[in-house]
Amino acid sequence: MNLGGYKNHEAWVDLSKGTITYRQLNEEDLRNYVGARGLGVKYMVDHGVYNVDAFSPDNILAVMTGPLTGTRIHMSGRLCTVTRSPLTGTVTDSHMGGWTAARLKWAGFDNLIFTGKSDKPVYLYVEDGKAELKDATALWGKGVRPTVKALEDLYGSKDTSVMAIGQGGENLIRFAGWMNEDDRASGRGGTGAVAGSKNLKAIVIKGTQRGNMPEPALPDKYKTAVKAGLKAINEGALTAPNKGGLSVYGTNVLMNIINESGALPTRNSQTTVSEHAEAVSGETIREEILVSEPTCHACPVACKKEVEVTEGKYKVKVESFEFESAWALGPNCGTGNKEAVAYMIDRCNEYGIDTIELGHVFSVAMEAYEKGLIQERLDWGDVDRMIEWIDKIVHRQGIGDLLAEGPGNAAKSFGDGSLAMVSKNQGIPAYDPRGIQGIGLGYATSNRGACHLRGYSVSAEIAGLPEPVDRLAVEGKGTLLKIFQDLHAFSDSLDICKFSAFSENADLYAEQYTAVVGIELDADDVMKIGERVYNIERYFNNKAGFVGKDDSLPARFLEEKAGGNSKGEVSHLPEMLKEYYDVRGWKDGIVPAEKLKELNIETNVGA
Amino acid sequence: MEYKEKLEIRGISRDELFKYVQELGGERLSSNSDMILFQSDKWSCTLSSEETFYFMHSDIPIVHVSFHSSNEDALRDILRKFRLKTFRAGG
Numbered sequence: 001m002n003l004g005g006y007k008n009h010e011a012w013v014d015l016s017k018g019t020i021t022y023r024q025l026n027e028e029d030l031r032n033y034v035g036a037r038g039l040g041v042k043y044m045v046d047h048g049v050y051n052v053d054a055f056s057p058d059n060i061l062a063v064m065t066g067p068l069t070g071t072r073i074h075m076s077g078r079l080c081t082v083t084r085s086p087l088t089g090t091v092t093d094s095h096m097g098g099w100t101a102a103r104l105k106w107a108g109f110d111n112l113i114f115t116g117k118s119d120k121p122v123y124l125y126v127e128d129g130k131a132e133l134k135d136a137t138a139l140w141g142k143g144v145r146p147t148v149k150a151l152e153d154l155y156g157s158k159d160t161s162v163m164a165i166g167q168g169g170e171n172l173i174r175f176a177g178w179m180n181e182d183d184r185a186s187g188r189g190g191t192g193a194v195a196g197s198k199n200l201k202a203i204v205i206k207g208t209q210r211g212n213m214p215e216p217a218l219p220d221k222y223k224t225a226v227k228a229g230l231k232a233i234n235e236g237a238l239t240a241p242n243k244g245g246l247s248v249y250g251t252n253v254l255m256n257i258i259n260e261s262g263a264l265p266t267r268n269s270q271t272t273v274s275e276h277a278e279a280v281s282g283e284t285i286r287e288e289i290l291v292s293e294p295t296c297h298a299c300p301v302a303c304k305k306e307v308e309v310t311e312g313k314y315k316v317k318v319e320s321f322e323f324e325s326a327w328a329l330g331p332n333c334g335t336g337n338k339e340a341v342a343y344m345i346d347r348c349n350e351y352g353i354d355t356i357e358l359g360h361v362f363s364v365a366m367e368a369y370e371k372g373l374i375q376e377r378l379d380w381g382d383v384d385r386m387i388e389w390i391d392k393i394v395h396r397q398g399i400g401d402l403l404a405e406g407p408g409n410a411a412k413s414f415g416d417g418s419l420a421m422v423s424k425n426q427g428i429p430a431y432d433p434r435g436i437q438g439i440g441l442g443y444a445t446s447n448r449g450a451c452h453l454r455g456y457s458v459s460a461e462i463a464g465l466p467e468p469v470d471r472l473a474v475e476g477k478g479t480l481l482k483i484f485q486d487l488h489a490f491s492d493s494l495d496i497c498k499f500s501a502f503s504e505n506a507d508l509y510a511e512q513y514t515a516v517v518g519i520e521l522d523a524d525d526v527m528k529i530g531e532r533v534y535n536i537e538r539y540f541n542n543k544a545g546f547v548g549k550d551d552s553l554p555a556r557f558l559e560e561k562a563g564g565n566s567k568g569e570v571s572h573l574p575e576m577l578k579e580y581y582d583v584r585g586w587k588d589g590i591v592p593a594e595k596l597k598e599l600n601i602e603t604n605v606g607a
Numbered sequence: 608m609e610y611k612e613k614l615e616i617r618g619i620s621r622d623e624l625f626k627y628v629q630e631l632g633g634e635r636l637s638s639n640s641d642m643i644l645f646q647s648d649k650w651s652c653t654l655s656s657e658e659t660f661y662f663m664h665s666d667i668p669i670v671h672v673s674f675h676s677s678n679e680d681a682l683r684d685i686l687r688k689f690r691l692k693t694f695r696a697g698g
């Protein structure tokens with residue numbers, strides 16, 4: 001294979017047999033699916049794991065990079081974990097930043113794919129194109145930080161990255177993720193729980209940049225492409241280092257804006273405006289508890305905001321005070337106690353569980369208690385009991401055992417499934433579908449369950465980028481969302497940070513891809529590949545039994561009216577869905593055979 | 608009959624939009640401090656001067672872009688291509 005960017009080397013690790021097989025990549029697959037998210041779902045389809053239990057040894061867990069990962073292309077330090085989700089039953093991919101992804105490339109690998117189940121806890125050690133399984137019995141039961149520390153003590157921290165699961169993954173909490181470099185999460189969809197089901201505790205990667213950076217296919221174009229990407233980021237209104245809102249305040253720049261729009265889901269989406277938003281907003285955090293602004297490989301934006309609480313019972317230092325986490329554990333649960341929220345985020349990172357889903361199981365329990373459906377008391381804003389319950393959930397004690405199953409399952413066990421603000425069983429992020437119509441359509445049609453990162457129409461609907469779109473309008477949202485979804489599907493396959501898309505367009509992605517890989521692409525090709533990835537995911541889900549009725553939102557969003565500056569609004573999902581299916585060429589949520597053919601999606605494998 | 612479409616583009620500088628219109632085949636016919644006029648064989652285009660609005664703690668440029676054509680298909684085609692260049696997906 002003569003393509004640049006890739007190492008053309010992946011390890012297939014059979015955990016049942018304890019064997020490792022090295023494979024080269026298939027060029028045709030790379031042309032069609034690029035890498036990371038796209039190639040990961042292709043592997044899932046190839047192996048036909050549509051209906052295997054997510055925790056069965058037959059499920060696949062793929063750790064995937066893309067052709068740009070580990071290169072000098074800016075914001076390219078990302079990888080994703082792909083599997084059949086134990087939370088949603090759909091295919092899922094969950095991305096993380098930091099340096100692990102780049103280091104995996106520098107250690108000689110594009111991807112690591114795990115099958116089977118080890119009979120004892122293990123970790124994978126990766127260096128110089130070779131991988132080895134090692135005993136992790138002594139690490140089992142440990143949190144993420146002690147695990148990372150123990151492995152760094154053993155292998156040295158220089159040139160080493162560790163990605164690990166905590167007790168959340170070990171105890172099969174359906175929303176457990178992977179962590180790397182302590183506080184970077186691939187949080188959504190329960191990919192860490194799948195690792196736990198396989199007795200896979202960690203991956204240790206040793207790799208130096210010097211001499212190991214992937215070679216670009218077209219070195220002259222590469223230099224120009226790197227510069228063009230950097231120029232766009234540096235001049236981007238939101239991404240400009242130390243100037244743009246994303247760089248200065250991080251993702252939490254959105255808290256007050258979304259609240260002012262009357263679109264901040266509050267107290268389990270019972271209302272859409274929170275009196276607590278300001279207290280946990282990016283502005284307050286910057287002024288009161290910010291201590292540093294870390295970044296990822298090759299990223300000048302540095303959107304990470306590390307905070308420190310220096311005294312009191314919530315004393316903590318933690319890196320990821322993100323908008324979604326702050327909302328889920330803050331206004332969504334009726335609190336603006338930023339110190340307690342920081343403390344809970346830290347606990348989530350230590351146990352390796354998703355902050356968004358944790359916020360949802362709390363808010364479901366709070367509303368269930370309020371309505372007299374459960375006896376276990378959890379009041380809105382009772383942060384101390386929330387902190388106590390994190391331990392119960394992670395160790396599956398008492399009511400924690402029900403909450404560990406995720407908000408959708410927990411609400412059903414409490415006798416009212418409609419209490420869970422989920423789509424395909426995954427909790428919604430921090431934008432209320434009544435106040436931002438397009439994002440509601442995005443949640444409903446996301447192939448991995450409710451998610452803002454599949455199609456961030458908020459960009460147009462709230463910020464008016466690149467063209468203002470009425471956030472409450474219905475017409476045109478299906479067409480708009482498809483463009484967002486297809487472009488994100490491509491960038492997730494590269495795998496480049498989503499925030500690059502505030503500044504970079506499809507031309508720039510094509511230019512960077514062409515320079516690195518050596519295959520000439522233009523913006524139309526980028527959108528076509530993105531569309532292919534979106535459709536093969538949908539095909540997987542269709543084979544797993546998902547159809548149009550699953551492209552849904554909780555009744556609350558369709559029936560109960562929003563407040564604040566979205567007063568009186570409900571989601572108009574059915575109308576938007578019709579337009580969306582038309583532009584997608586789907587029939588009732590199903591990808592027809594002619595669409596698969598048009599997009600050159602092979603379906604005669606693993607069926 | 609003349610067909611036209613007026614767009615408000617946010618977050619992209621006028622210099623960048625100038626480049627896009629040229630890449631799509633527009634030639635600059637004239638300009639003054641308020642407006643730049645481009646012409647191609649199928650359409651014409653004007654770029655307004657750049658304004659700025661402050662949102663998300665960021666200075667966001669706004670430029671009004673108008674496309675005109677006597678051919679509806681040509682207008683549709685240039686709008687599709689132009690929007691592909693201006694599209695930013697955020698994240």
Ligand code: SF4
Binds near residue numbers: 300301499
């Ligand atoms: S913008 Fe933030 S998340 Fe993205 S690469 Fe940069 S530091 Fe990492």
